[in-house]
Amino acid sequence: MSKVYTNYFFDEAAYDYHDGGYVPLEVNAAAPLKPLNVPPLLKPDKETATDVYYTVTAQAGETQLLPGAKTKTWGYNGTLLSPTIRYQVGKHVHVTLKNELPELTTFHWHGLNVSGPIVDGGCHAPVYPGETKHIDFTLDQPAAMTWLHAHPCPSTAEQVWHGLAGIVYVQDDHEASLPLPHNYGVDDIPVVLQDRLFHENNQWDYRADYDPDGVAGPTAMLNGTINPYFDVTTQRLRLRFLDGANRREWRLHLDDDHEFTQIAGDGSFLPEPVRMTKLMLTCAERAQIIIDFADKKPGDVVTLFSDDVPLLQFRIHEFAPDSAVLPDQLLQITPPTVNPDTPVRHIVMSGMDETVALDGKKFKMDRIDATQPVGQAQYWDVTNTNDMEGGMVHPFHCHGTQFLVISRNGQAPYPNEHGYKDTVGVNPGETVRLLVRFDLPGVYMYHCHIIEHEDGGMMAQIESYDPSKPRPHYNLMTMDKLMMALSAERGVPMDELWMGGMDSYKKMGMEM
Numbered sequence: 083m084s085k086v087y088t089n090y091f092f093d094e095a096a097y098d099y100h101d102g103g104y105v106p107l108e109v110n111a112a113a114p115l116k117p118l119n120v121p122p123l124l125k126p127d128k129e130t131a132t133d134v135y136y137t138v139t140a141q142a143g144e145t146q147l148l149p150g151a152k153t154k155t156w157g158y159n160g161t162l163l164s165p166t167i168r169y170q171v172g173k174h175v176h177v178t179l180k181n182e183l184p185e186l187t188t189f190h191w192h193g194l195n196v197s198g199p200i201v202d203g204g205c206h207a208p209v210y211p212g213e214t215k216h217i218d219f220t221l222d223q224p225a226a227m228t229w230l231h232a233h234p235c236p237s238t239a240e241q242v243w244h245g246l247a248g249i250v251y252v253q254d255d256h257e258a259s260l261p262l263p264h265n266y267g268v269d270d271i272p273v274v275l276q277d278r279l280f281h282e283n284n285q286w287d288y289r290a291d292y293d294p295d296g297v298a299g300p301t302a303m304l305n306g307t308i309n310p311y312f313d314v315t316t317q318r319l320r321l322r323f324l325d326g327a328n329r330r331e332w333r334l335h336l337d338d339d340h341e342f343t344q345i346a347g348d349g350s351f352l353p354e355p356v357r358m359t360k361l362m363l364t365c366a367e368r369a370q371i372i373i374d375f376a377d378k379k380p381g382d383v384v385t386l387f388s389d390d391v392p393l394l395q396f397r398i399h400e401f402a403p404d405s406a407v408l409p410d411q412l413l414q415i416t417p418p419t420v421n422p423d424t425p426v427r428h429i430v431m432s433g434m435d436e437t438v439a440l441d442g443k444k445f446k447m448d449r450i451d452a453t454q455p456v457g458q459a460q461y462w463d464v465t466n467t468n469d470m471e472g473g474m475v476h477p478f479h480c481h482g483t484q485f486l487v488i489s490r491n492g493q494a495p496y497p498n499e500h501g502y503k504d505t506v507g508v509n510p511g512e513t514v515r516l517l518v519r520f521d522l523p524g525v526y527m528y529h530c531h532i533i534e535h536e537d538g539g540m541m542a543q544i545e546s547y548d549p550s551k552p553r554p555h556y557n558l559m560t561m562d563k564l565m566m567a568l569s570a571e572r573g574v575p576m577d578e579l580w581m582g583g584m585d586s587y588k589k590m591g592m593e594m
């Protein structure tokens with residue numbers, strides 16, 4: 083690992099700051115510097131040698147984000163975001179899902195290889211207000227940082243905007259054996275990158291901010307902290323970034339182009355560490371990096387930026403020297419073999435604003451768009467047909483699997499996407515080849531992760547099936563059922579019900 087990469091890899095012409103509706107980040111002068119909030123760890127309700135039990139409650143509340151009035155927010159087991167959940171591979175996990183919100187929600191485990199559509203928690207798994215549901219699963223996948231978020235289509239974007247997102251670590255023995263910072267909250271820190279617009283009285287107003295190409299705000303919010311700093315007390319710091327924004331891309335770099343090392347992406351460690359000075363994340367992507375502050379002394383401050391806007395200050399304190407060296411190989415990946423008779427699946431993401439579509443269609447909850455035998459690897463060629471001029475990077479995400487990125491327009495993938503991933507940014511005019519295998523039968527959604535695009539219909543679903551068994555019947559959600567429930571919960575007639583994504587269907591004259 084000798085080369086240091088100094089670019090963001092993606093096509094600059096497609097960056098979000100070229101959009102007409104782009105909302106530039108600005109430092110919010112109303113908020114004083116505050117210590118970065120590090121979410122507490124979620125404690126199990128009960129744990130045995132083989133099983134562990136958790137409760138996750140979606141709830142509404144108020145959070146002190148800016149001086150003055152508190153902001154009305156939603157969260158899991160708290161008023162905003164969530165405690166960090168840590169799942170151990172091989173352990174049987176039981177989760178009680180409680181909904182104390184005024185309306186239905188779902189609990190989607192983004193990046194976990196769990197069965198769809200119910201345990202996965204997409205749109206087919208509503209938990210109604212006041213209701214409690216139980217799921218259980220055993221994970222068999224590499225160590226990674228994944229996440230939990232609400233996914234009731236087409237109201238996913240609004241619920242995530244309210245605060246329904248949280249960090250989920252997947253841990254295994256291999257990770258524990260690596261010479262990495264492991265001390266949660268001290269040198270192993272998750273960082274959820276989000277942005278919001280504060281309206282009168284410090285409130286958020288999703289509908290007022292609505293943009294079919296994705297809602298953004300000028301104020302960066304990191305783990306629910308505005309203007310954060312972090313006290314560095316170790317030579318090496320491991321940061322686990324999640325782009326938890328609805329639309330914003332984050333182009334991260336440090337003062338003076340201080341070097342850092344990426345060790346993991348969405349779904350696993352990278353096979354080899356990658357040294358870099360710049361890191362771009364598209365929506366829902368994750369990256370774990372290690373910063374080595376060996377050349378810094380107490381009193382120094384190192385700042386993390388996105389483009390030219392400061393996000394987070396690292397205040398350097400005394401630390402003990404750390405001589406640990408990263409291994410040249412972090413993870414061995416053996417790609418599954420593809421049967422030469424298996425056709426390549428072609429997937430097209432097209433459009434902008436209300437015209438967004440996947441394979442020329444808008445999402446329909448009770449339509450299964452594709453099938454794939456369980457356990458069988460297949461190439462997926464995912465194309466973004468936007469023009470480079472005025473087009474955008476669409477982050478493609480698939481539920482229930484971790485895939486490998488094989489190529490971009492026939493060329494090698496970016497140096498930092500050789501590990502398992504579940505979300506990949508596709509440039510305008512580009513075809514990204516993925517190698518996809520489902521390990522569990524079920525129905526899984528795949529979509530653009532600009533959340534307003536998925537709500538607006540840039541989404542489809544695939545059934546992974548066992549060819550040796552009769553095809554199961556899946557009880558899929560319908561738009562009528564969803565709208566009747568929401569109309570009753572919100573106390574508004576059906577024809578006055580508003581969800582962001584609906585506009586995109588209506589303007590295109592399409593049924594949901």
Ligand SMILES: [Cu+2]
Nearest residue numbers: 476530532535
């Ligand atoms: Cu998109």
